[in-house]
Amino acid sequence: MASTSQQNEEEPGSSSVVNPVDEVRAMTWGSELKEDVFLRWSQGFVFSDDEPMALLQYEGGPCAIIAPLQAFLVKNLLFSQESQCEEGTESWRQTNGDQRKHLLLCAMQDVISSVSSGSYFLVLQEDKQELTIENVAGSSDGEPTHVTFHRNLRIQTYKSEDELRGALMTTYHMFVGHGGVLLFLYSVLLTKGLAVIQEEMEDPSEPLIDGIYGHGNQCLINLMVTGRAVSNVFDHEKDVAGLQMKGISKQSLIGFLTILENLKYCEVGTLLKNPNYPIWLLASETHLTVFFSRELALVATETKWEEARRVFSEYDTEGSGFIQCAMLQNVLEALELVAVPEYVEFMTQRLDPEKCGIVLQNMFMAEFFPDEPDRLLPEYFTVYHYNGISRSNPNSKVMFLKGRGSAPNPGELEVLTEATPLKSCLRTKWPTFEADWENNVKPSIN
Known part of the structure; x- marks a missing residue:
């Protein structure tokens, strides 16, 4: 020493x-x-x-x-x-x-x-x-x-x-x-x-x-x-206009999600979205809080079916359930599927027989990933949220706020409730995330 x-x-x-x-x-x-x-x-x-x-x-x-x-x-x-x-x-x-x-x-x-x-x-x-x-x-x-x-x-x-x-x-x-x-x-x-x-x-x-x-x-x-x-918070490196932009190089112990991704200002990669432990920093525009659970299924390895839905959603920037036909080749390449022009043209005709210029997510999944895996997440799981600033907590007491979370498969969802800033942040990982918080509190990420 x-x-x-x-x-x-x-x-x-x-x-x-x-x-x-x-x-x-x-x-x-x-x-x-x-x-x-x-x-x-x-x-x-x-x-x-x-x-x-x-x-x-x-x-x-x-x-x-x-x-x-x-x-x-x-x-x-x-x-x-x-x-x-x-x-x-x-x-x-x-x-x-x-x-x-x-x-x-x-x-x-x-x-x-x-x-x-x-x-x-x-x-x-x-x-x-x-x-x-x-x-x-x-x-x-x-x-x-x-x-x-x-x-x-x-x-x-x-x-x-x-x-x-x-x-x-x-x-x-x-x-x-x-x-x-x-x-x-x-x-x-x-x-x-x-x-x-x-x-x-x-x-x-x-x-x-x-x-x-x-x-x-x-x-x-x-x-x-x-x-x-x-x-940056995307995975690995990206070439942007000839510049090599550095991102996250390996899976982290602790995750990171940001409301800026919900607002389309950035892209958080899977290495931060899927950490080793079910603990995530949540970023608002100006503050960091912590969301966590003891449910290890929240960080289970992503299946190919889940990966396909996620990648398709990344190109469906409006969340409308479809992409433009011109994006099909990019989606296939991202999923490491056959993406030669002749095959892309054939699949475009198959997935868009009415020549509307779009590919529906349901048709894409049925064609390439027809067998939906058994649900990995439990129907409900206990979650907690931490905000270290007293004025952002109920009664100005800094405590772990407890809730019951769920993330149903899209096909099981009847209606998605209005997004709070917290939900908007979490839905960048679980698009259907819902939570009921004890004592009807509303956790703040600000």
């Missing part, structure tokens, strides 16, 4: 050494850091008094860190061997004390380890006393809080996960104290490597946090969820 101070001495005959704290600060905030935005990010990881395992978010902005960490916390709470609890019970909601601390530390280690290439860095406060707004602001004559905060940072290096685990335990008080979210963010960035992050981003000059509104960008969210700071 080696320690690196925030200040680096000049080497004889050389220019001043670049300070890594200055570098990570510049990558995070850009050239200008507004005091009010910084203060919104200056909280620690704090648990709700009303839900022992729910993290609080005091102001808009740090959800880009808090929500992913909450998702990993839920993953460890529900699915680790040591945390298994009886099906049908909610004893996990009563976790407290040392076990709660342990699960938070495990979630932090999950994220840091996912970005590491062999070494680990923690950014810590110079003194081991928790800094508060009052004593930081009062430590310098009129100096902005963020200047004092960054001056009092040091960097600690570790060579193994065991060393990292021990260090997180001994410095736990710093991460739950004032500024803890930023200490964790900076630790993740330095462990990943700033140069590597810049290589993965499409625009390395763009700060990870918006300087005006304080929201984390998609690169930061992807880094927290997948370990890579790419700018």
